[in-house]
Amino acid sequence: MHYSFIRFSTIFVLAGLLFTSATIKSHPPKNNFTVIAYYAGGTKDIDQYPIEKLTHIIFSFLHLKGNKFTVDKKEDTLTIQHLVALKKRNPNLKIQLSLGGWGGCETCSQVFSTPAARQEFAESVKAVMVYFKTDGIDLDWEYPAIEGVPGHQYLPADKDNFTDLVQRLRTTMGNKYEISFAAGGFTTYLEQSIDWKKVMPLVDRVNLMTYDLTNGYSTTTGHHTPLYSTSVQKESTNNAVKYLEALGVPKNKLVIGAAFYGRIFENAAPENNGLNQSTKFKHGVDYKGLPEFLVKNKNFHSFWDSTAQAPYMYDATQKLFFTYDDPRSIQIKTKYALDKKLNGIMFWELNNDVPKGGLLDTIDKTVKEYSSTKTK
Numbered sequence: 001m002h003y004s005f006i007r008f009s010t011i012f013v014l015a016g017l018l019f020t021s022a023t024i025k026s027h028p029p030k031n032n033f034t035v036i037a038y039y040a041g042g043t044k045d046i047d048q049y050p051i052e053k054l055t056h057i058i059f060s061f062l063h064l065k066g067n068k069f070t071v072d073k074k075e076d077t078l079t080i081q082h083l084v085a086l087k088k089r090n091p092n093l094k095i096q097l098s099l100g101g102w103g104g105c106e107t108c109s110q111v112f113s114t115p116a117a118r119q120e121f122a123e124s125v126k127a128v129m130v131y132f133k134t135d136g137i138d139l140d141w142e143y144p145a146i147e148g149v150p151g152h153q154y155l156p157a158d159k160d161n162f163t164d165l166v167q168r169l170r171t172t173m174g175n176k177y178e179i180s181f182a183a184g185g186f187t188t189y190l191e192q193s194i195d196w197k198k199v200m201p202l203v204d205r206v207n208l209m210t211y212d213l214t215n216g217y218s219t220t221t222g223h224h225t226p227l228y229s230t231s232v233q234k235e236s237t238n239n240a241v242k243y244l245e246a247l248g249v250p251k252n253k254l255v256i257g258a259a260f261y262g263r264i265f266e267n268a269a270p271e272n273n274g275l276n277q278s279t280k281f282k283h284g285v286d287y288k289g290l291p292e293f294l295v296k297n298k299n300f301h302s303f304w305d306s307t308a309q310a311p312y313m314y315d316a317t318q319k320l321f322f323t324y325d326d327p328r329s330i331q332i333k334t335k336y337a338l339d340k341k342l343n344g345i346m347f348w349e350l351n352n353d354v355p356k357g358g359l360l361d362t363i364d365k366t367v368k369e370y371s372s373t374k375t376k
Helices: 074-088 115-132 158-173 187-192 196-202 237-246 287-296 327-339 359-375
Strands: 034-039 056-065 068-071 094-100 136-140 178-184 205-209 254-259 261-266 280-286 300-305 310-315 320-323 344-348
Touching (some): 068 074, 068 115, 074 094, 094 115, 115 158, 136 158, 158 178, 178 187, 187 237, 205 237, 205 344, 237 254, 254 327, 261 287, 280 287, 310 327
Parallel strands (some): 034 056, 056 094, 094 136, 178 205, 205 254, 254 344
Antiparallel strands (some): 056 068, 261 280, 261 320
């Protein structure tokens, strides 16, 4: 799940570019390792972060207005312009714009149900890209063909409609612009939402949301972003990667996800230090807020699941369970992606990190050390 505030204000809509009938596929896969930050902040927050350590920033989120891709308010316009200007600091940086997010794609199933609306959307995306001089779109429809936000429409036809949507985007935008999509990292999505064999040749990469695998609807504690499955918890990063590899999805189009936030669950019994216990979700904690949180909650003890390769904490006094990513798990995930020659690693979201000495720095250090050992 990708969370952001859904904002409805001044609507900026651009459209009107011609559709061509030629079939165009994605860019040839590159060997460069991508480090991708989703970013839901404003113009000021971004400047404190080491964007030189990123290959991509995905601004989150934009939404639909009718059938068109829109910028919701003036502040978003200014933020996008500011992100594009960051290329002066990092000339290789690419800026993508993301549609949707958790709760932000309420009309997607309906809008994308007709060829005319899909085409109108594709043309509006191209126009926005041209206007802002951005580098591509990321589709975060949660979710095609399966239930996402309670009450949001979803239909079996969403799966084929998503394929046609991506085809129209690629044909309309050509190879100049990148197309990616955020995919649920859990089995139901992987099996039912996407026609992988048809979609993957058209996109540059898929960003696997291998977090929130234990989420706000869960009734049993577990790791929300584990690298590996356990005997109790099947859903994991490696489980998603293995599933797509078995389908023949190119590894160099797979991006795994890391979480720059954690989840607190309450009323978790002390057995197994709160892991795999009956529970109810309480609230989230972003990584940069973790030190203050632990100062106020002094009874948490840290644990490491060697099978899942995931950290967790437990407060036996309050019966609170905390699942998150830390520098150790981030380093292991990054090395996993490098070892398997995946496209890269992404995370939600940059504004949750510590500007200096944070999790992005851990990713960057791991990539550089890995590259150094390979060149010796």
